[in-house]
Amino acid sequence: IAISYGSADPSRGALLGLAYSLGLGIPFLLLAWGFSWATRASAFLRRHIRVINLIGGGLLILLGLLMVTGVWGMLMSALQGVFPYVDLPL
Template identity: 50%
Template sequence: MGPGWVSSALTLVRRHIRIVNIAGAAMLIILGLLMVTGVRGRWIYELQNLSGTFLTPI
């Protein structure tokens, strides 16, 4: 079950490798722009505040 699933998933990725590469490059460019503008830092700060107030139900 496991090896067959992995093999089919890799076949799918190999078939669409150009799209995967373009999507990865676009994500890197967007992340770089967010870092340069300082937006990423603000988002991380807000997520830290949000996670600091999170209480587990147990």
């Protein structure tokens, strides 16, 4: 939604808002409807929650270290050179 903020195009903002809402809501709807593959996936996540938490925490620490050292900014600058026509929202 922040991508469409500066463009002054309400239809683009509505489309991005719809895509965001669907992407956020569909996994919850699948779990609520009880599709077997969704419930198996959530059971897998429950069984491995400790490993998932450790990996997520490690990635957050790594990202924090990259930001503190300035490496994250260099990576983002390099990526902006690869994708020169993408306006970053922030």
